[in-house]
Amino acid sequence: MSNTWRFITTIAKKEIIEFVRDWRTLLALVVIPLLIFPALFIALPLLLQSEAQELDALELEIVWQGTINGTLHDAFNDSGLIVFFEEMPTDITNLSDTGGDADRLREKSTSAIFRLNQTEIVILNETRTEWKFSILYLSTSEASNEARNRIISDISNWESSVVNGTLVKANLDPESTLDPVRWDGDLSNTDVATKGEQAGLILSMFIPMVIAIWTASSAIQPSIDMTAGERERGTLEALLCLPCSRMQLLAGKWLAVASITSAGVALQIGGLLFAIAFLASASVLGIPTLSITSILLLLSAIVIFTIMVVAFELALAMKAHSVKEAGSLLGPAIIFIIFPALFTQVINLDGVESWWFAIPLVNILLAMRELLLDRVISEHVLVWLISSLFYAGIAAWYAAKQFKREDLVASIS
Amino acid sequence: MSGPLLTLDGVAKSFGEIDALTLVDLEINSGQVIGLVGGNGAGKTTLLRLMAGVMEPTKGSILFESKPVSSMRQKLGVVPESTGLYSRLTAWENIRYHSRMYGVPDEVAWNRVLHFAKRLEITDALSRHTKGFSRGMRQKTALLRALAHGPDILLLDEPTAGLDVTSARTVRTLVGQLRDEGGTVIYSTHHLAEAQQVCDRIIIVHNGTIRADGSPSQLLELTQMDNLEDAYVSLTSDKARARNEDTSKEGKLAKWWRRFLTGSTPNSMEVSEDE
Numbered sequence: 134m135s136n137t138w139r140f141i142t143t144i145a146k147k148e149i150i151e152f153v154r155d156w157r158t159l160l161a162l163v164v165i166p167l168l169i170f171p172a173l174f175i176a177l178p179l180l181l182q183s184e185a186q187e188l189d190a191l192e193l194e195i196v197w198q199g200t201i202n203g204t205l206h207d208a209f210n211d212s213g214l215i216v217f218f219e220e221m222p223t224d225i226t227n228l229s230d231t232g233g234d235a236d237r238l239r240e241k242s243t244s245a246i247f248r249l250n251q252t253e254i255v256i257l258n259e260t261r262t263e264w265k266f267s268i269l270y271l272s273t274s275e276a277s278n279e280a281r282n283r284i285i286s287d288i289s290n291w292e293s294s295v296v297n298g299t300l301v302k303a304n305l306d307p308e309s310t311l312d313p314v315r316w317d318g319d320l321s322n323t324d325v326a327t328k329g330e331q332a333g334l335i336l337s338m339f340i341p342m343v344i345a346i347w348t349a350s351s352a353i354q355p356s357i358d359m360t361a362g363e364r365e366r367g368t369l370e371a372l373l374c375l376p377c378s379r380m381q382l383l384a385g386k387w388l389a390v391a392s393i394t395s396a397g398v399a400l401q402i403g404g405l406l407f408a409i410a411f412l413a414s415a416s417v418l419g420i421p422t423l424s425i426t427s428i429l430l431l432l433s434a435i436v437i438f439t440i441m442v443v444a445f446e447l448a449l450a451m452k453a454h455s456v457k458e459a460g461s462l463l464g465p466a467i468i469f470i471i472f473p474a475l476f477t478q479v480i481n482l483d484g485v486e487s488w489w490f491a492i493p494l495v496n497i498l499l500a501m502r503e504l505l506l507d508r509v510i511s512e513h514v515l516v517w518l519i520s521s522l523f524y525a526g527i528a529a530w531y532a533a534k535q536f537k538r539e540d541l542v543a544s545i546s
Numbered sequence: 547m548s549g550p551l552l553t554l555d556g557v558a559k560s561f562g563e564i565d566a567l568t569l570v571d572l573e574i575n576s577g578q579v580i581g582l583v584g585g586n587g588a589g590k591t592t593l594l595r596l597m598a599g600v601m602e603p604t605k606g607s608i609l610f611e612s613k614p615v616s617s618m619r620q621k622l623g624v625v626p627e628s629t630g631l632y633s634r635l636t637a638w639e640n641i642r643y644h645s646r647m648y649g650v651p652d653e654v655a656w657n658r659v660l661h662f663a664k665r666l667e668i669t670d671a672l673s674r675h676t677k678g679f680s681r682g683m684r685q686k687t688a689l690l691r692a693l694a695h696g697p698d699i700l701l702l703d704e705p706t707a708g709l710d711v712t713s714a715r716t717v718r719t720l721v722g723q724l725r726d727e728g729g730t731v732i733y734s735t736h737h738l739a740e741a742q743q744v745c746d747r748i749i750i751v752h753n754g755t756i757r758a759d760g761s762p763s764q765l766l767e768l769t770q771m772d773n774l775e776d777a778y779v780s781l782t783s784d785k786a787r788a789r790n791e792d793t794s795k796e797g798k799l800a801k802w803w804r805r806f807l808t809g810s811t812p813n814s815m816e817v818s819e820d821e
Binding site: 139143144147150151154155366368369370372373374375376377539540542 | 561595598599600601602619620622624625626628629630631632633634635639643644646647648649688691
């Protein structure tokens with residue numbers, strides 16, 4: 134084993150051991166990335182579903198003011214609405230005028246107030262019945278919203294039956310009259326994209342963003358701990374006295390931070406794949422189909438991105454005079470990752486110009502999006518690969534410059 | 547080898563506009579305990595860091611057995627003032643980390659460490675995390691760490707500072723034993739009595755210059771004084787400069803912001819250096 138490799142691995146091993154000995158760090162490093170996607174994709178929908186079921190089972194009290202309609206009343210009863218009839222208030226200008234009823238809704242003495250007014254109108258010497266209604270509700274109350282939705286749904290069905298009845302009475306076919314232009318066949322059969330490709334598209338909308346933000350944010354703490362933290366604790370001077378060069382020291386620390394960050398990202402992806410497998414078993418989402426080339430390029434993109442981000446964060450942390458200052462520098466620096474990550478999501482990949490693949494950060498994120506769609510476009514690959522290596526080189530150069538500073542030896546403890 | 551182990555030739559070190567050391571010429575031979583004695587900010591730590599090869603001199607050269615010292619760090623054992631122990635590692639893990647960096651097999655390092663740990667009465671603590679260690683325990687662990695690879699020279703920066711009487715005595719005893727076994731130790735301190743007790747040769751550093759270099763008796767002869775304390779005072783009679791090795795300068799914006807938040811110092815409160 135060469136001296137250089139021995140130095141690098143010894144430093145990296147020690148840094149990792151020291152880092153994971155703190156259980157809080159281990160929790161943040163292992164548990165959170167592993168659980169974040171299953172929590173988002175499995176637990177959250179399950180919770181939402183259970184809440185929705187709970188709401189569906191609720192019997193809600195509503196007040197009905199004005200004209201009574203038997204058919205509609207029956208529909209309300211079937212929808213779990215308990216109706217209390219009242220006279221229509223006399224002090225309102227129209228049915229949507231809340232008048233004195235606003236306080237009843239705010240006090241939640243009723244979930245909603247349904248107002249219905251039946252009038253007879255004469256059109257072309259024919260008397261017709263017209264219905265006017267309104268629903269008073271409190272949008273910030275889930276029960277009130279639910280009552281409103283049930284009323285609207287019942288009214289919609291009742292309205293359809295009224296319209297259909299009128300059309301039949303006039304000797305017209307309701308379907309051809311109301312829906313003369315119709316889709317033929319199964320809509321889902323018309324998309325030539327496979328389930329796997331569709332899954333790739335969905336994943337490409339957030340995986341690059343998650344990887345970018347997680348890589349950058351999870352590298353902050355170890356970067357600070359291994360640089361400004363060492364200076365502040367007074368351990369850096371002893372380390373600089375060792376027979377390794379500053380570059381070897383940087384490489385060892387980089388390897389440690391990159392390993393910690395990669396472990397976090399790998400666990401996060403593991404959690405994501407588990408969530409996808411769960412959703413695929415429920416036929417909600419397919420498993421993306423990627424070629425070996427796409428997978429290898431995807432991994433290369435992640436590695437290059439990690440090199441760049443970790444080197445840059447180590448450099449900034451080493452530049453800082455204290456842990457506090459390093460935190461103040463690196464915390465806001467995440468914005469420079471989040472903003473391009475969000476920006477990249479809205480770039481249309483069809484016919485995207487090659488120069489987009491040369492913009493720092495955007496290039497890697499775009500590359501990951503394309504590769505998740507299993508699109509390997511040689512020109513784009515060449516541009517993002519060369520430009521990313523160039524940016525990673527600049528980050529490494531900047532980090533090396535910071536590590537070679539002579540004042541590092543002076544402890545700030 | 548007959549020549550000097552360490553040679554400093556016309557060494558100067560500046561931090562920005564501050565001259566931390568000026569024209570230092572020294573030769574360190576093996577088998578001696580050399581004390582660097584001086585007040586705070588005299589330049590002792592800078593001199594030790596230059597000798598340790600972690601700083602480059604602004605002028606002059608520092609050679610270890612005729613080679614630049616920065617390329618010979620393998621031969622040095624250094625205990626900085628801050629000791630530099632990792633609190634989440636045990637004492638042995640701290641030592642092993644360094645010895646592995648020196649390429650020493652764990653077994654060899656362990657045997658060497660045990661040998662010295664018995665003398666320092668710290669054997670039982672080797673498997674304990676250093677988090678709860680006292681200053682004395684930390685210093686002893688740092689000493690073991692510096693000795694684990696069998697260095698030719700041991701550089702100690704104020705090794706007894708902050709130690710209780712017993713611990714300080716144990717450290718001094720070990721230094722004496724190392725000398726008796728042919729080892730070379732460079733020992734920085736601002737306690738003259740300690741230097742007199744431990745060192746064969748005392749180098750008095752003041753305001754970045756070497757004021758005297760010799761055995762305790764030679765220093766007394768040079769100054770025509772009865773005791774070393776009087777000798778030291780006579781050699782360092784000029785006012786000691788303020789300690790300042792911090793090269794970081796406050797930027798204009800930072801200065802403005804500080805003054806904006808805290809207000810500027812009234813002129814009447816600014817004290818002249820001459821007062």
